Amino acid sequence: MHRPMEGVRILEVAQFTFVPAAGAILADWGADIIKVEHAETGDAQRGLVRVLGLDAGVGSSFAPIMEGPNRGKRSIGIALDKPEARPVLEELVKRSDVFLTNYLPAARRKLGLTLEDIRAINPDIIFVTGSGFGTEGPDSENGAYDATAFWARAGSADGTTGPGATSVSQMPAGAYGDNIGGMTIAGGIAAALFGRERTGQTTEIDVSLLAVGAWATQFSVNLALATGGPLPKVERTTAAPGNPLTGNYKTSDERWIQLSMLQPTKYWDEFFGVLDRSDLVGEPRFDTMDKVVAAHEEIKLEIAKTIASRTLEEWKSAFKGMTGQWAPVQDAWDLGHDEALEANGRIVELTDADGRQQKLVANPVKFDRAPVELTRAPQFAEHTDDICRELGFDDEGLIGLKIAGAIT
Template sequence: MSGLLNGIRVVELASWTYVPCGGAALADWGAEVIKVEDTAGGDPCRNLVVGGLTPESSPVRANFMMELGNHGKRSIGVNIKSERGRAIIGKLIASADVFLTNWLPGPLERAGLTVPQIREFNPNVVIARGSGHGSRGAERDRGGFDAASYLARAGVAYALSPSDVEYPVTQGPAFGDLQGGITLAGGIAAALFHRERTGRAPIVDSSLLAQGMWAIAPDIAAADYYGVDRIPAGPAGTALNPAVNRYKTRDGRWVQLMLLQTDRFWQGFCERIGRSDLATDERFVPLSNLVANQEAATAELRRTFAERDLSEWQKTLADEPAVWATLASPREVLDDPQVAANGYLMDVTDDTGKHYRTVCAPVQFDETPPPPSHSPEYGEHTEAILLELGLDWDDITAAKDDGAIL
């Protein structure tokens, strides 16, 4: 069942991608998520251009970044700094199970949305906060984005960059945001379970800094245990164990080997790739010798993989019992039969009838993908939500005249 959270209402006061994609995961799991946007343009992610890919140049009427973080939600446009707007946000929170936000403590305080004030609206609401650097400490009010707070400050780029490259690794858009969002969604689910069990609604906190540290926790632990900067790694393109490395094919593609139990798989692997001589070469067996002579072994495997195209290697390794994979492009992932079999992509239709796909939250229940859904238009559901809250058309008209709503 994809509707595990049916009946749960989430009020989301958040923008960009990190916290909103946590809300999108909750929507995938069945929650009703109401996205609160301001009256001065809404979520700035609506106007985000990544890699020169503008919404105007897209063949479908959808912003792919907005779809990732906001599909399945409803949008209401409210000026929460106005008196009427604050009354509306209060009614929303009073009706909610979860208040989800990435607003920092200072702006929340100025908006009259501190924890005690939120509890005045609804003492049983789970308050969930996603930040750049955590809810405590001197930098609690400092904003963050994933390339800075996750990739840079948490040590991710340092840990993943080979020592011999000129520039450290970078990331694609929202890389840390998406990891952080699904973690935050899991924390919210745990808080709802706790509330169900005990009647007490906890505060949930996570941050991009914490998520980045979790991503490279082995390196951070090793830094403490051994006094090193990170887990030792060789130059780019090498690995201490040559059977856990990437190799380039004749047509410029790559194969990732993951023969972690190398002594168990080495002989059969070598025979399968037509190099049975490597299986009996005393330099490469057992594993301790393979590691000791990794330069020679890596050279042999590089030479072998460079003799055939990727398609040939895929056929050769089709029955390989050890783990390996092709380095796939995002376009190839779209058509991966295993992706289709598991419903990992959501097929959506825009208002002109054109189809597009977006990635679902990476957790399913009872082997059931979530139903297709799209991101709401800016303030699309403002009037409908206000009517549900008990406002009449005179109230709505007055709020529009005051500029309290779109």
């Protein structure tokens, strides 16, 4: 069963990436996701042209900023603020297993999208919110982006910023925390569906960006709580203190290799054999952990000098089959062509709205070793008429809704 969510219908009233990313994952898993967009402007993310200083689109109908979190969905344009649109929304709610939103509480109250409103229409529906700071507490009404709640407030920005820095480190990719949070929401929905199947009881779910960020940095948070205060800032070096077979080393072509051999004496002879450093293989000066720690600066310099003598591609070839743990430091282009991702079907081809072949990263969960089949994200309100007809509206009804401005 490589599409275990087939037969599940999810109504997504959300925009940007945090919550829509959850819908994309569930669509990958087989769910039917109906995406509600504003009848005139659509998902606000469609208007973003630059993210982290980069162009958000590629000059065609295929814009990665929309495709990633919205592939596999159907889009309907509804003016939720118009009373004429309410029958359409209510029919969608009645036919859905899950109501998924990231609208702020004030907007949900104004539009009649609260838990009580939705449960009055469908008592069995699973009600899911993605929030900035949770449904309770002083910030429960406030909005957030992953740069604020996940990255800055939840510790990742501080944890990746070294002592004496002149600026705080930034997220390594657009929608970084949003995509991690989306996976968390998808898992929560899967658990809620399972629980409803077993017990007959429905569930309200909230996942906040702050809580996802705290979970990601929990080692540091737990350590700070256990030690009774903020953790000291530690200067990041190319190798871990005392173990030169960990850390990163620069190649001759200005690329980097990450070593992570936490038991250096176990991998010592193999590693230095691969480096063609026979002078260090079996060297009695470094045959115990204590000796390695004592001489780690000397060893680190020897490794750095040797790694710097060849290109990254040369080292990738030399390191094939080595049991010691290492990795090339890859950029986004490298990752999109990673042999392991491609072999496991995690880079997937699909056809865009212009009929051209494109590629997207698949969600990381693999069922039955089966390939993931992706379809493109919908164009704005692309499926409005089809969905309304499924709900029982005939041509006359559709025309009336459009004249009233209730649907796109």
